[in-house]
Amino acid sequence: MTAVVATPPRTFDRRLIVPLVLGAILNPINSSTLAVALVPIGLAFHALPSETAWLVSGLYLATATGQPVVGKLVDRYGARTLYLAGTALVGVAGIVGALAPSLGVLVLARVLLGFGTCAGYPAAMYLIRRSGVEKPGGLLTALSVSAQTIVVVGPTLGGLLIGAAGWRALFAINIPLAVLCLVLGALLLPRSGPVEEHVRLDYLGIGFFAGTLTALMLFLLSPSLGHVWLVPLTVLLAAGFVWRELHYADPFLDVRVFGGNAPLLTTYLRTLLAQTVAYAYLYGFTQWLEAGRGLSAAHAGLVLLPMSLVAIGVSAITGRRAEFRGKLLIGAVSQVVACALMLVLSSASALWIPVLISVICGLPQGLNSLANQNAVYFQADADRMGASAGLLRTFAYLGAMVSSAATGAFFKHGADTAGLHELAIFLIVVATLLLVVVLADPSLRRIGAANERL
Template identity: 40%
Template sequence: MAPLVASALLNPINSTLIAVALIPIGHSLGASPAETAWLISALYLATAIGQPLMGLLVDRFGPRRVLLVGAGIVVLAGAGGLLALSLEWLVGVRALLGIGTCAAFPAAMTILRYRAEDAATEVPRRSLATLAIAAQTTMAIGPAFGGVLIMLFGWPSIFAVNVPLGVVAIVLALRWLPKDDRTANRTPLTKVDLGGILLFSLAMFAVLLFVMDPAPRSAYLLLIGIVVGGAFILVELRVRTPFVDLRTLRANRPILRTYLRQALAFLIIYAIMFGYVQWLEQGRGLSESVAGILLLPMSGMAIGTAALAARGRGVRAKLLVSGIVLGAGAGMLLFTHTASPLLLLLGIALVFGIAQGLTSVTNQTVLQAQAPTEQLGTLSGLFRSAQYVGAIGASTLIAFAYGAEASSAGLHQLAWLLIGASALLVLVIALDRSLSRKTLTGHTKRAAAAA
């Protein structure tokens, strides 16, 4: 588990360190909040596209190889961030970090499935919980850690920290991960669906650019995304070894609903992670380090709830509680203002810590039950893509609500948007019959029998 955890930390640490650096980067480079929001979107745009690609490479060439390549990319990107030539340069660095960090999750999910099959058992929920707890803890302490780094070394340090972290992940993987000795699913590079990969990337890029700026002047991007997406569907239904097996997805509608739940939940979580921190710094007038420390309670709460989520078999109740808590936390934002007591600000962090811990472990457990082994890497990648589509949507909501400044009025507008998203999430969960214990057990048995 050590190399899997070390690699899995790379994405959440890069997701959250940037939260407390947006304001100082904007001041240093003369950029507005709407412009620095690209530092958030670039990583998630690259990750949303790169996750299924890395998942495909895991399925074809083995999880250990792909994990090592991804960690190497992270080291190079971290070194590049030290140059800080311009905002555009940093956006490119963030995109490269997104590509590198998205290798860990599909590789980890595949390795855990392989080990479970070798032992003729299910994937231990404790292993899934360990990955989720590590990621959630990193997300929670990331802003505080970032605040300390900025205070001691300046904001370029949030990029430089990737160099030692990436090196540690590489060393642990070389030392303890088993070599890729499974060749049943390995396909020569000449047989990889490069056309499908290109069409998927272009369609996602166009649609996500529109989502980040949903104005009439950007409508052409949505049209391009729809046209290219249609071509992608036609290609994938015809090729023998598709990049995304649409036939399997069409027959496995429960997994599509899992993707939707993940996207909605993390739209809310990331909107709080970034939007709330920006308001603490600008609207409430706190320093970067203090704003980060105020989010520390999320860490302890996320650890506790993730550990609890790993126990027991029922998932629907846990997901419902998570959706309701997200709505309650968004509602608490309506009562914040420039003189809000620290106790209220800490309480908001605690509430969202509960939702973070429940969401990740439970949805990952459902994914393991719903995904066939031979496509687990690709389907895990799409699962993370759904999460980062939610993150990009969050940055869009933040830019829409705040405009040029993270004011209290903007925070309240953001809160109403998140309350609506929470209500939709609860409705999706309540109507999904595939979340029953009997149905999920059936999925797991069919996957084991196929393996």
Template identity: 45%
Template sequence: MTGGRRTPSAGATAFNRRFSLTLVTAAVLNPVNSSIVATALVPIGESLGTPVGRVAVLVTGLYIASAVAQPAMGRFAQWFGPRRVFLAGAVVVAVGGAVGALAQDLTTLTVARVLIGIGTSAGFPSGMLMIRRRADESGEHPGRVLGTLVATSQVTVLLGLPLGGLLVSAAGWRATFWINIPLAVALLVMAYFWLPSDDRPARRGGVRRLAGELDLLGIALFGTGLTLLVGFLVSLPQAHWVLLCAALVAGGLLVGWELRAATPLVDLRDLLANRALLTTYLRTAGGMLMAYTVMYGLTQWLQGSRGLSATVAGLLIVPMSAAGALVSGPVARRGLVKVPLVVSAVLGVGMAVALLLLSGSTPIVVVVAVTTVVGVAVGLATVGNQAAVFAQADREDTGVAAGLMRTSGYVGAIASGSIIAVAFREGSSDTGLHIIAEVLIPVMVVVLLLTVFERHLPRRLPVSGRAAAEPPGSLGPAGPTGREPGGRSVH
């Protein structure tokens, strides 16, 4: 017992409702905030006297912050304890909400969105690390709680749109920031009382040593490279090649540093040795590329080609999210991994081909059917890849591995915006939609190949136990490099 609170006894349910509800609440904050501001961009621009094109930085700012923070929070959870990072993330969300609600300029609003992106990124990697530890200690199968995380995250991405519209209509655009404060306070209370206490963190020396162990330089280089890459992608179709070159330089510096660092944020040697985990990240990026391209590309096409309003077009995409959520739970509870990923990839290829057949004369019911099947594919892929990370990552590196999975998803989401911008540069026409399909077909074929021919992809999620969950190529808890998760030599 630590911190005056008891952890579950041997006979208690490890993944009880309170534990699961707390993790789910934290997991949904990030996807909700990624979409809730969409309906507020125009009012914000009008209020600040800023063009909507510039206000869009509030969307990309949160994406970049989240993509960088997800693996970083996994590292922090590993060193300081997942519950402490969980609580700290909730505090940062509340601060970000207050800063945004009181902001008087775009710069301050951007800072607020970055803070919210960082704070909301603490929940998923910390939660995955707690789930992993509880599964190993209790022997209980984590499929139910993993499936719940997937289902709720998928539903809340789209719920952010109507919620944002309701808040803006009822209380103005500042309400999209204020709403984070009560949510963060509720999460703080839930986490304090319902999550297991952490062990006392070991004293590891001064600030300089701590910065090295947390790999703050690696985090900074990762953030710089990703920001420059996103800057290049959002500039398309008028490419700013200087940004791409700078991103490649930052990437090269990151690789050089990570190969030399004693405790790298991303152990590149281990990652390259664990090909199965690397493949999972590639599948995740490809799956999210398709999901976001269809979600936002089809809504624009429906408005431009069919003359539908933004509200109606958005409602026609809702079945996509609902279908994904419905299939996630049953698959996760059964602990299935490879079969749902194969089915998802096959459906993805089929739906990419189907986009080539859509036109302005296609019945709306067919369009809805296509998006619904895409939702099924995305749901199966998300639950399968999440389970794969759980099985393939080293026990104590689960937080970082889960964060990198989310990061790969954000890369796919960001890339989708660039594809849509290039395809619809002359308007959201049938031709543009077919260009999107021509890009998605080879991407989904690659995803299918990476799934079918991945020999180390388990059929089912291991029930529990460290040995059952060792990643392919690992030589035990220390991994193939002979180091513990923090980078300390065990020789």
């Protein structure tokens, strides 16, 4: 009688956690620390909020385009090469930004940062999924909590750096971080196997995709009759993208798969809505604290500190819980409440009111991203995990671009209280849509049950 030998569960190489987390947080670092730097940079280059908005949009336009491209490359060539190339570009961008003589060069540095930070997150998701670990919840939580921690402490850290060394320090900090990632990545990340050289990347599909996002962003940043031609151009490029992906043998993004995976598409939509509100708070509200309420960059960062603490605590406490729907409901309701409270603010408001708003905003910061990231892990095809994770970030950055455009529009003449109130009304509508989407999605209960069994 043949004995049956039980196969031991596969484990994840814990040495990879540090380089993967470092790579994944490069984008959140550069996203969140800039929130308190927009006003000082505007003063340095005599630029309006509508002009400094390009510092936000430039990074997110590059990242929204680059994330799924790099995710596709990670799926094909493995994580190591893309991780090392991306972090090297981050170091170069840090040098360019630290020495930038004009706002245009600074925007270029942000674009380079956007492309450079594309690899960390898809690489991490790819290696976790390919490791075959049976219970990925702890790893996914570590990945999300680390990114969320950076997002929420970023404004406070940025304010302290600006107070100590000026806004250029926010770019220079990328240089040692990139060197550390390069060293750890070269030493620890596994080498990939042989690659099928005859397989070509879908360059035309990528071009249509990038063109669609660029045309859309240009219109959002300056919505007017003079730029209305960008709307049909966006539709035309999007149609070309879909046609190309439906007819190419190895498409950049397999739209058939996404078209047949409604839960995954709904997760992407939730991410877009949630991040539109989150980034508008991070950038728009922070600008008002400095220009409208008269706080320094360091003090504005400290006002956002309670959000940091709440978000970190919520992520750590709920990270291993299998429930999805409840987290997202609390996150959506919290965003509605926080945006409604912005309507009572004025230049003479007591400081405890923005601090209270910061506390409330910590709940969705700690819940929404974690729940949506984990949902993608269970909803996406394993063979397309890198691309699917990259696309999740694309939708997050689309939300960031929408928030940047809204902030630039409502703060057209400066980050004053009237503009903040208009921005708050817009965000209440977006947060309410998020709440409706969560309530209408029955798949959240199913993936929660699947996660519970792991």
